[in-house]
Amino acid sequence: MSAGRAQARITFLGTGTSSGVPMIGCTCAVCTSSDPRDKRLRPSIFVEVPGRIRILVDTTPDLRQQALTYGITRVDAILYTHGHADHVLGLDEVRRYNHMQGGAIPCYADRTAWETIRRTFSYVFDGVPRLGGGIPRIEAHELSGPIVLGGVKVVPVPLWHGEMPILGYRFGSFAYLTDCNRLHDDAWALVEGVETLVIDALRHKPHTTHFTVAEALEVIARIGPRRAWLTHMAHELGAAATNAGLPEGVELAYDGLVLDVAVDVHDIH
Ligand SMILES: [Zn+2]
Numbered sequence: 278m279s280a281g282r283a284q285a286r287i288t289f290l291g292t293g294t295s296s297g298v299p300m301i302g303c304t305c306a307v308c309t310s311s312d313p314r315d316k317r318l319r320p321s322i323f324v325e326v327p328g329r330i331r332i333l334v335d336t337t338p339d340l341r342q343q344a345l346t347y348g349i350t351r352v353d354a355i356l357y358t359h360g361h362a363d364h365v366l367g368l369d370e371v372r373r374y375n376h377m378q379g380g381a382i383p384c385y386a387d388r389t390a391w392e393t394i395r396r397t398f399s400y401v402f403d404g405v406p407r408l409g410g411g412i413p414r415i416e417a418h419e420l421s422g423p424i425v426l427g428g429v430k431v432v433p434v435p436l437w438h439g440e441m442p443i444l445g446y447r448f449g450s451f452a453y454l455t456d457c458n459r460l461h462d463d464a465w466a467l468v469e470g471v472e473t474l475v476i477d478a479l480r481h482k483p484h485t486t487h488f489t490v491a492e493a494l495e496v497i498a499r500i501g502p503r504r505a506w507l508t509h510m511a512h513e514l515g516a517a518a519t520n521a522g523l524p525e526g527v528e529l530a531y532d533g534l535v536l537d538v539a540v541d542v543h544d545i546h
């Protein structure tokens with residue numbers, strides 16, 4: 278087995294909080310802004326490693342729209358961060374990929390997330406035969422440590438989302454830490470040396486389950502990546518005004534942002 282690095286392309290499919298931005302019925306400056314960076318679908322990223330694998334992180338309620346907008350015509354694996362509605366409710370859209378690809382899709386989550394997903398999508402797991410459109414076909418895998426998918430190393434990073442343990446993911450030089458307000462003690466070693474960091478920053482006002490901008494900046498300073506991008510933003514954070522107050526190298530992510538990063542690969546010869 279030989280280890281090395283490969284280029285990966287990260288596409289941000291959504292960078293908004295659970296309600297999306299604009300919010301239904303809101304007339305605030307950000308919700309009515311004409312800046313495309315202020316239009317945020319529910320949070321998700323797509324990780325493509327050419328010739329190896331295409332990984333979707335979370336299946337949001339906006340998955341169909343995201344897949345059409347960004348031309349996602351194949352998904353080889355799905356990683357779940359946790360079981361909240363804004364991260365899982367698009368699971369039924371997987372049917373389309375089952376049909377195009379002719380098989381079930383391997384999905385990875387921790388035990389807590391699987392408990393929620395099984396409850397939320399009981400029709401997928403109850404074994405009752407159904408006529409008509411069918412159900413998404415997935416292979417459920419419980420994560421308990423790093424895995425290798427299509428030769429690409431994926432490291433789950435334990436985070437706290439209020440009282441709920443959830444997972445961020447590291448792929449080589451890149452880490453995606455959404456929906457958290459604290460890193461697990463074990464997480465710091467796992468994100469050491471990350472060059473491109475994505476981290477939750479909901480708004481400026483404190484929240485019980487999400488980092489504020491100031492808290493996210495403290496974590497960024499401690500990890501010390503070359504670039505950091507904030508995600509899961511609520512409508513309090515307009516892109517132009519917020520970016521103007523951020524330190525060098527830190528910016529709000531936006532829907533459609535594409536990053537090229539180096540991931541760790543393991544080849545068996
Ligand atoms: Zn969320």
Ligand SMILES: [Zn+2]
Pocket residue numbers: 299300303304305306307308309512
């Ligand atoms: Zn608003």
Ligand SMILES: [Zn+2]
Pocket residue numbers: 359361438456
């Ligand atoms: Zn959440």
